[in-house]
Amino acid sequence: MTLEKFQGIIPAFYACYDDQGNISETRTKDLCDYLYNKGVQGVYVGGSSGECIYQNLEERKSVLSYVANNLKGKMTLIAHVGAPSTRDSIELAKHAAALGYDALSAIPPIYFRLPDSSVFKYWSEIIEATPLDFIIYNIPQTTGYTLSPALFKKLLENKKVIGVKNSSMPTMDIERFKRVGGDDVIIFNGPDEQFVAGRIMGAGAGIGGTYAVMPELFLKANELVQAGNFNEATQIQSDINEIIIALCSLNDGHMYAGIKEILNRRGVNIGSVRSPLEGVSSNDSAKLDAIITTIDQAIERYCG
Ligand SMILES: CC(=O)N[C@@H]([C@@H](O)[C@H](O)[C@H](O)CO)[C@@H](O)CC(=O)C(=O)O
Incomplete structure (x- = not known):
């Protein structure tokens, strides 16, 4: 089994809506084309x-289909299929498998605080539903559930489990999971603010929500880490962090709305966000202008 196809920079794919807030096939294609042209290694x-949390099952299936139609065979495709019930998660998993995705991934069960035994059963049932490789998704800050190295070790007894997308903040968690899994597993860095640190602590790749707005910077940082040039990689990380902090500090819009507006200004219109996330307003305009300038200057400085 080769983990090579999972290495590198894997942007988390955004929801692409039309002006009425419905999933848009054409805008999904536009985002696929944009990311393909940027040279990223895959999409999540x-x-x-x-x-995903604001979309129904049919919408989620459509998104999986539209992305596969445009990017299958061009880059690595990972389908996140976590849903509130095991039944819906399995339906999404089978759909992704039929579309030829390279791997599945899922958050743990949400809302009820379930014991490890239930979480293990939930993930195991999804894994058993298809022949695809599986990537555990650990994101305690949104799910309230923390994956322990002990449960990760138990999950790894199933050879379809190839790694974990670790979005918890301590990079030590990456080191712990890597120690448990060794060379046969891949750890994906989740928090974009510590991509470089995560790579140094054992992550073989990154999956991130801000990559698509500045893929050049993450691709360059990854290249520098690979080359052992940690000083320059850390400088890029510092500039990336200024950008992320600014994206999280808009007056009205949610970070994803800000990202979508920046993509829109760059010619890739994928609509706005779905409520209760809030869209950007004219109050955000000056901050967005400044963020775009900062991104452009950083790209010029490090990749020009
Ligand atoms: C909580 C959260 O959304 N974390 C993001 C980060 O990439 C995050 O957007 C970034 O670090 C900015 O805070 C990823 O780990 C997860 C993600 O993008 C996804 O699953 O789509």
Whole structure:
């Protein structure tokens, strides 16, 4: 089994809506084309950045189909299929498998605080439903559930489990999961603010929600980490963090709305966000202008 196809920069794919807020096939294609042209290694479809939590099953299936139609065979495709019930998660998993996705991934069960035994059963049933490789998704800050190295070790007894997308903040968690899994597993760095640190602590790749708005910077940082040039990689990380902090500090709009507006200004219109996330307003305009300038200057500085 080769983990090579999962290495590198894997943007979390955004929900692409039309002007009425419905899933848009053409705008999904536009985002696919944009990311393909940027040279990223893959996409993570239907996760947090994909606003999966605000979409029904049919919408989520459509998104998986539209992305596969445009990118299958061009880059690595990972389908996030976590849903409130095991039944819906399995339906999404089978759909993704039929479309030829390279791997599945899922958050743990949400809302009720379930014991490890239930979480293990939930993930195991999804894994058993298809022949695809599986990536555990650990994101305690949104799910309230923390994956322990012990449960990860138990899950790894199933050879279809190839790694974990770790979005918890301590990079030590990456080191712990890598220690448990060794060379046969891949850890994906989740928090974009510590991509470089995560890579140094053992992550073989990154899946991130802000990659698509500045893919050049993450691709360059990854290249520098690979080359052992940690000083320059850290400088890029510092500039990336200024950008993320600014994206999280808009007056009205949610970070994803800000990202979508920046993409729109760059010619890729994928609509806005779905309520209760809030869209950008004219109050955000000056801040967005400044963010675009900062991104452009950083790209010029490091990749020009
Ligand atoms: C909580 C959250 O959304 N975390 C993001 C980060 O990439 C995040 O957007 C970034 O670090 C900015 O805070 C990813 O780990 C998850 C993600 O993008 C996804 O599943 O779509």
